[in-house]
Amino acid sequence: MFRLKHLAIDTLSEHVIFIHEDAVRGGNLGFRPLDRVSVVGIDAATGTTHEVTGVLNFCRNALINADEIGLSEVAYRDLALAEGSDVRAALAPAPKSLDLVRSKLEGKRLDQSGFDEILFDVVRNRYSKVELSMFVLACALQTLDLDELVALTRAMIGSGTSLRFQHKPIADKHCIGGIPGNRTTMVVVPILASLGLTVPKTSSRAITSPAGTADTMGVLADVALEPRRLYRVIESAGGCIAWGGALGLAPADDILITVERPMEIDTEAQMVASILSKKKTAGATHALLDIPVGSTSKVRSAQAAQRLEQLFRAVAERIDLVIDVVITEARGPIGWGIGPRLEAVDVLAVLRRTPGAPNDLREKSLYLAARILELVGGYSPGTGYRAAQQALDAGKAEEAFARIVAAQGERPLPPPAQFCHTFQSPADGRIREIDCWEIARVAKQAGAPANISAGVRLLRTVGDIVAKGEPLFEIHAQSSAQLEMGRTYAESHAAIFSFGF
Template identity: 40%
Template structure:
C-alpha cells in the first residue's frame, strides 16, 4: 500500500504484537527498511535519526558491511574486500546481501536477535532486498525516502561522484518496492529539519516502544482505563490523545483495549510506564513491571455489520460472531455499543438469537460431563421468596441426575439464589471446584460470577443496566448461552407472570416460553419453559437467611414449611426427573416427593454444602419490628416489588440476616392491628430505617 508523499501512519501493522513465523509468541521489534534512490538523502536522515535516538536502547542502527575501504568516506560502515564478502555470504553470515554500483552490501544476522529482544532495527537497505528481508525476518516497515527530481539532481551533482550521463541514468532508474507489506513515504524535499522530523516521527509511530505495566489508582465504572504520561514516547510518536481507544499488548500476545487518559505529572504515572485500571489490568493477566506496548486500537472490521443491524437489517451467524468479538476486544465506543444493543433488543429474528446464543457461549469456559444427561433450571424471577432451586437441586441430585447449577446474586431483589446459599456454604467456586463438587454429589449451587461470566457480559451489562434495556431476545440468548457453557443438555425455565413480576401477562409469558424452547432446539438443548403464577410471594421469608430457613423447613419436612414453596419445587422437580428414561411419564412428582419425605434430599443438600465448603451460618437478624394491618379485611394482593424494596431497605442482601417475614398470604382475612409481617436486621438502624414505611405499600386489604 503506497501512501501520499508525507509521513503516513495509516498502516502500522508491524508495530502490533504478532507471532513470528517460527511460531514463538513474543513482543517482536519493528524492522525498518530505509530505501530510496541515490540523491534523496536517506543517509543523511538515518544519521540524524541515529543521533536523535542515540540514548534510546529500543533502537538499533546496524552498520552495513560494504566492499568499500574504511577511509573512502560516506556512511560509517564495516569494510570488507570482495573475496571475504563472498566467503561470508556463502557461510550465511548475512541476513540479506545485495550488489549495486560495483559494490557488495550486507546486513549481519544478529539483527534477528535484536528483533527477538523487542528492539527496533533501522536498516539502510536496497529496494531490491525488501523481499529477502521479509522472507527471513518477517514483516517490515519500508520507509521510502523521496524528493523532487530537481532536488535529487542538485544533490547528485553536488557530491561530484558521477558525470552528467550517470546522473541522468540514476534519475531515470525506477525500481518497484517489490515484496513490501507496509510503506511509509518520507518526503525529504529540501528542508532538512522538516525531513528529519518526518523520519523520526515515522520511526516512533511504527516502532515497538515498551512501557512498564503499573496499576492505576482509579477506576471508571463500565470503562477500562489506561493512563500514560503526556511525554511518553508512544504518545508523541503515535499521536495518541485523551480518550483515544488504545490496545495494550504483552510479550506473549496478551492484549486488552482501554480508553486512554494522559497525565501531566510523574506522581500519577512515570514517563516510562502505563497504568491500567483494575478491570483492564486483571484481564491482561501480567505482573506489575512487565513490558507492554501501547498503540492505537485499529478500527473494527465489523463496523459495517454493526451499522447494518442498527439500520434494521438481519445478520448472518458469521456477521454476529464478528460483531461480538470486536465488542469483547473493545473496538467500539460506548455509543456504538448502545446503538447496537438498542437495535438488537427489539429487532432480532429467531435465527439471529440462535446465532447470538452460540457465539456468547464461546466466551465462557466450557464444561463437558462425559455424555451424561445434565439438567439445569432457571427462573425469570420477580417473585419474592421463590427459592425453589435450592430444593430442586438436592432432589434431582439425590435421584442421580447431574445438575451443576450456577446462580446469580441479587441485582434489584432482596436475595439471589447465590446470596441465600452463601448463608450456609461457599458459592464463589472456581471451574475446577465446581467440577469436583458435582463429581462428588451430582449437584452444586454456585455463584455464576466465576463460572458463567465472560468479558462479553461485562461489555453488554455496562450499557444495558444504565440504559435500562430490557429485552426477551437478549435475555434468552444470555441465559441459554450460560446453560450451553456449563454443559447442560436439558433445561427447565420458570416464567412467573403477574403485575409485579418481570413478565406481566400470560400472553407475554407464552411468547417467552415459545422463544426459549425454539432457541433451545436451535442450539441443541432440550428446553421446557413453564408459565407460573407470579402474583404473590411463595415463601414466608424475603432476604438471604430468612429464605434459607424456608428452604431448610421444606427439605426437613417441617409442618410449618411454606406449602406454596414446597408444591412448586416438587412440580418442577417432577418435570426434571421425567427426563430420566427410567422414570415413567406422570410419575416424576411422586418420585420427587419420595426423595423429599425420605430425607434423601436433605442429606444431599448438606452433602453439597459440605463439598462446596461451609461458611459461618447466617441467621435472621436480632433486631425486628412487627408491621400491623392498617384495617380489617381480606388480603387481596401482596405487592412483591414493594415487598422486595422493603426487605432491601432493612439491609438485604448485603446484611444476610436482614429482610422480612410474612405472617399472612393472599386471600386470608386479617383484623386491624394484627401482624402482617416482621422486618428484621442485624442492626437497629436497619429496622429504624424502614419504620416509616406503611404496610399499605405492600398489602392491599379489601
C-alpha cells in the first residue's frame, strides 16, 4: 500500500508512474524500469475504484519516499484521487488492442472495430510512447487501403465529442500547412461571416512551425473556448477562430501527434484522417482544403498534390463531408510576418486595408473565400471573388472580425519584440524563392511561437527586385541571446533566399 503523490511533471499525454527503488526491493515487488504498472485506489467519498496504468520510472532520491507512488500530471488527473490516498500498484497487461497493432505491422488489414479499439485505448492514455510509435508506423508503412483509411478517420471522429449546429450548411477551410505566415483563415472567416455563412473554425497551435492559426489568433483574442462558449460566439458573430485543443474534438489525433512530431514523418493517410476527422467533428458540412505545392513546402510536386487531392475526395465522400480542393503554388511565406504577433499585424493590415498590407495574403484570402462562397454560399461559379472583394473593401470583413474578437474576448496587441536585427540582401536580383523550412527555423530560433512577439519580418518578398546591401528581413526576439541564435542560424544558411528568374 502506497500514498499517492502528485508530481507536476508534464510528459504530454504519457502516463508516467514514479516509484522509489527501495520500495521495489523492500516490498518484494517484481517491477523493473519501464514496466507497465497499474495504480488502483478507492475514492473515499463515493466508494468507487479508480485505476490508471502507466510506464514505471524508478527513483532513488528525495523526489518521492519509499511509501509513496508518484504520478505525472496527466496520470494524476486521470486517476482522479486526492493526494495522500492509499493506492496499490501491480504489473498490468498490455492493452489487448496492441495485438491488432502488431497484426497491422505484419501487413494484415484492420476493420472498423479494430481501429475503434485501438483509438479507444489511445485516448485513455493506455499506450506508451513506444506503442504509439508502433501504431503510427504501422499505418505509415503498411499501406492502408481506402476502407481502412475511412475506418481510421471514423475511429478518430468517434474518439471524442463533436460540435453540432442547428443551422446548416456549416463552412470550413483547412490548409495542410508548411507555409510560414499564410494566415488566410483570419481573413477568410470574417469575409464569409460578413456574407452570412456560419464558420465555426477550429485551428491548432504550432506543431513544428513558428506559429499556428490558434497562436496568431491568440495574440488578439481568447482562443481556448469550451463548446458552450464557442456556440455563443457563433450565435453572436456567425464565425469564430478557436483553438481546437480545448474542444476535445478527435483527441486520438492530438495524442498521435505527440509521436508524429519527433518522428517528422508525414504520411498522406494520416494527414487525410487527421484533417477530415477534425473538420467533421467541428460540425462542418462543407470544407475547402488548400494544398500548397513548392520545392520547400510539404508537398513538392503537382503529382503528389493530385494524389493527395484524390485521397481527400474519396474519404470525404465516405464520411459525408462535401469538399473542394485547391492546389496553390508556394514559392515562399505568405505575408510579411512569421511568428504570432507579426502575423496578427499582417491580418489586421489586410482587414483594415492599411497601406503596405501584404498583397499576397489579401489575394490568397480572397481566392479561398471565393471558392468557399461558390461551394456552399449559393454563389455561382465566377461570382465568388467579386463578393469576397466587396465584403473586404467595404469594411464588412473588418467589422465581422471585430465582432468575432469581441465575442471570444479581446486581448490588447502586445508591443513589438525588444530586440531586432536587420539582414541585408547578399545579392542583386529578383527574389525567386524563399525557403519555407529555413526561414521558419530562423523564426523558431528567435523564440517563436513560445515568445509571441518573436519571429521574422520580411521586408522584401518573392518577385521583388533588390540590390545587394538593401534591407531584406528583420529578426525579432525577446532576449538578446535568442536574437543571436536566430542571427547565427540565418548567417549560416545563406541559401534561404534564392535569386533569379
